[in-house]
Amino acid sequence: MKKRLLSFLTLTTSVILLAACNVQTEEQANNDNSDVSTGETTEKTTIELLGSSSNETDMNIVRDQLIKNGFDVTLNTQPDYASFQTQKEAGNYDLAISSWTTVTGNPDYAVRSLFTTDGDNSDLSNSEVDALINEAALQTSDEYTETYKELEDVLVTENAYIVPLYTSLKAQAFNQDLLNPDSIRLAKSRAFPWETVQFNETASNDTEPLILTQQIGDLTSLDPIKGNDGSINQLNTNMYVRLVNLTDDDQVVSDGSLSYNHAIAEGNSDYYFILRDDINFAAVEDDQAVDTGKMVSGQDAVFSLNRAKDPNSVPDHRTYSLHEHIDSVSLVTDLAELENASLSDGNGTVKEALEANLESPIASVVEDAAQVDNASGQYQVVKVTTTEPFPQVLNYLAHQSAGIVSQEQVESINTYDVENFDISTDIPYGDQRAVTEGETYDNHLYASGPYIMTQKNDYEATFQKNPAYMAGTEHAAQIANVTVRFIGDADSALSALRSGEIHLLAGLDETKYDVVEGEDSLSLQSMPSNGVTYMLFNANGREVSVSADLRKSILYSINQDELSAAYDGLKLKAYSTVSPLVDTGNELVADPAKVEEFYQNYLDSIK
Structure with missing residues (x-):
């Protein structure tokens, strides 16, 4: 049987970014700190970025983007999920790369656990966020779009509690001979x-x-x-x-x-x-x-x-x-x-x-x-x-x-x-x-x-x-x-599929689609998912915990187009964890001028 991607992929590949993202080394990034809008870059505070080895590509791109905007960046890369959680619970981070998949298919699940006060995965406490989540939960799909837009405005635009990176495709590959x-x-x-x-x-x-x-x-x-x-x-x-x-x-x-x-x-x-x-x-x-x-x-x-x-x-x-x-x-x-x-x-x-x-x-x-x-x-x-x-x-x-x-x-x-x-x-x-x-x-x-x-x-x-x-x-x-x-390592899991040790592999990375397509015995399925990757700010004990201006300076350093290019253009834009479910019209656009404006506001507040 001929292997195929869903028609979505054909549409997506037609709009792949013109320039691929070349991930720099930290030394290269440090040598390119000029602000594209002013020609100058304010030397900024050090940001500790926490992630696991499976997020290495994202960590490197985010590091490069922050360094270009004047931040110093320390990577805290953990070998697996368990050690990542240990570091997160210990508070050893300013930003932590996180992901969430709305496995229930409804937008309330995309936000309630993560962002409500006392939510089982939440460190936030904002009464306006709580009220908007509860308001949207009682509305039908015809009614809640505007409410979720307001929620995103409070969550991201006004307070920058999170930094959205992208929405992923959901893909799996299987042995079609078996x-x-x-x-x-x-x-x-x-x-x-x-x-x-x-x-x-x-x-x-x-x-x-x-x-x-x-x-x-x-x-x-x-x-x-x-x-x-x-x-x-x-x-x-x-x-x-x-x-x-x-x-x-x-x-x-x-x-x-x-x-x-x-x-x-x-x-x-x-x-x-x-x-x-x-x-x-x-x-x-x-x-x-x-x-x-x-x-x-x-x-x-x-x-x-x-x-x-x-x-x-x-x-x-x-x-x-x-x-x-x-x-x-x-x-x-x-x-x-x-x-x-x-x-x-x-x-x-x-x-x-x-x-x-x-x-x-x-x-x-x-x-x-x-x-x-x-x-x-x-x-x-x-x-x-x-x-x-x-x-x-x-x-x-x-x-x-x-x-x-x-x-x-x-x-x-x-x-x-x-x-x-x-x-x-x-x-x-x-x-x-x-x-x-x-x-x-x-x-x-x-x-x-x-x-x-x-x-x-x-x-x-x-x-x-x-x-x-x-x-x-x-x-x-x-x-x-x-x-x-x-099998903790994604590349090892793919090798196991190719060698016949396993029959089906879920959660295939977009950069590996061509590997699967090159194997006659394998078939690939793919579709847009409800999975969003984002960065979560430490809510306790760090400068980013108390300063919305500092958080927004970091927010506008992030270029989602560059992130997508690193995955062959197959990552989709996101503004929050509800992005795959509700089209609010919000979009994050990298803006060096805003980076400098909000960072200056942060400096003024601590004088």
């Missing part, structure tokens, strides 16, 4: 789904493992609410079913989820989900995935979402802010409620929407999971009520942190007292120690999704398909075994 290209999905936001993948030789689906890769092998947690990072997003997305899913182009659907259908009631505060009864939890016994015989029930869904929204349900809860707009979660016990509730668009009742295309219409709604029998019309219906009208709640319910866990199993493992939790002695549900081979191995996972992890080590993690996950339907897992190799 894998069926028609079974390989590329989703804009959600993690790569495994259950659809098939080998070209279908007999291999049961005998050969699908071999994938990810950079991080130190797993935050296999409890969906305790992690939201690159170590577990792919894994938890494939181990836990949710009430809804995202399509590859970010539409919220029930397809392949725990619900047959979902409906929004009039007022946009009540959301209903009619549950399927053909998913059981899987467990691991003697290194094999087994059917526990325990249906993934409405009670499990209610339990999972209640703990997801409660910041005190587990120690080190990292995703509660994604679900703070959930007021209550319950099971519907009166069919009349569904019959009497009108849809938000006015086109019928909730009951009519929920039973659309069901093989058996709704005869009754039941609370007791033992009474569920979809074939005879006995269903469970979960109702989620939000604190206020909040259409974006559905996107959050498609996020891996809303994965459905077993109430019985989690409560049997999490017997510790949350306030007195001791990581040295307590092993909570989802702790990687429970699945790591060796003395600590005691696999306690219950998976509601298409796969379950059997074990891991420093090199890889192995998974088997859930034998009781939508068996006999199009959503059942096709390949019996999956192995995820932990």
Whole structure:
């Protein structure tokens, strides 16, 4: 099969910058400090730039641009993500190169965790930022563009809390000699789904493992609410079913989820989900995935979402802010409620929407999971009520942190007292120690999704398909075994793909597209992503922490065109983390005159 990029790439390459960006050495950059607008450059303060070795290209370009504008720059380059985080938490930086991918497909996720006061990934505290984020969250897509523009103005234009660098393409490459290209999905936001993948030789689906890769092998947690990072997003997305899913182009659907259908009631505060009864939890016994015989029930869904929204349900809860707009979660016990509730668009009742295309219409709604029998019309219906009208709640319910866990199993493992939790002695549900081979191995996972992890080590993690996950339907897992190799270096991962050691590589750098295109056995998929790379200022203890003028002087030193040129012109402009989702019209343009103006303002303020 002929390898191809999506048509987007053809369009993009037609507008590649005329001049490529030649990354200078620090000595060369220091010899070219003239201000292009004045012929002069003010010698400025030293900026410590923190990043990891995977960001080396960006660090070098940013260093050169800052030096050209008169700044002295110290690079703090860490070998891996863990050491980068250690340096960041220690505050050893003025600017840190960061990235964020909006895996839920909605703009609220692109900003809430990162920039709200007390957000789980935020060091900022600005009441105006908080107010604008909360205002936009309650608006529809037709209404929130102007609000997000105002947010960007406060966040970037007025305060320069971040320095946007670019939006990336999302790309993956796979071995088309082994894998069926028609079974390989590329989703804009959600993690790569495994259950659809098939080998070209279908007999291999049961005998050969699908071999994938990810950079991080130190797993935050296999409890969906305790992690939201690159170590577990792919894994938890494939181990836990949710009430809804995202399509590859970010539409919220029930397809392949725990619900047959979902409906929004009039007022946009009540959301209903009619549950399927053909998913059981899987467990691991003697290194094999087994059917526990325990249906993934409405009670499990209610339990999972209640703990997801409660910041005190587990120690080190990292995703509660994604679900703070959930007021209550319950099971519907009166069919009349569904019959009497009108849809938000006015086109019928909730009951009519929920039973659309069901093989058996709704005869009754039941609370007791033992009474569920979809074939005879006995269903469970979960109702989620939000604190206020909040259409974006559905996107959050498609996020891996809303994965459905077993109430019985989690409560049997999490017997510790949350306030007195001791990581040295307590092993909570989802702790990687429970699945790591060796003395600590005691696999306690219950998976509601298409796969379950059997074990891991420093090199890889192995998974088997859930034998009781939508068996006999199009959503059942096709390949019996999956192995995820932990390869921290991107070039090494690409070499592993080319040599056949792995079958699919996600997150391919734009500068490597031509390598993949040069291999007859490989196929490349690419599309614009929701991933934005930016620089975050240290919010505490540095000059940049207190001076907006100093931050803006740095902001206007950055030339995004030069950054894109270093990636063959395939990086897209960004102004904030919402740029891929909302066109606000804002654009960062490098301006040496503004660099000098704001730096002079900074000097005047400290005299």
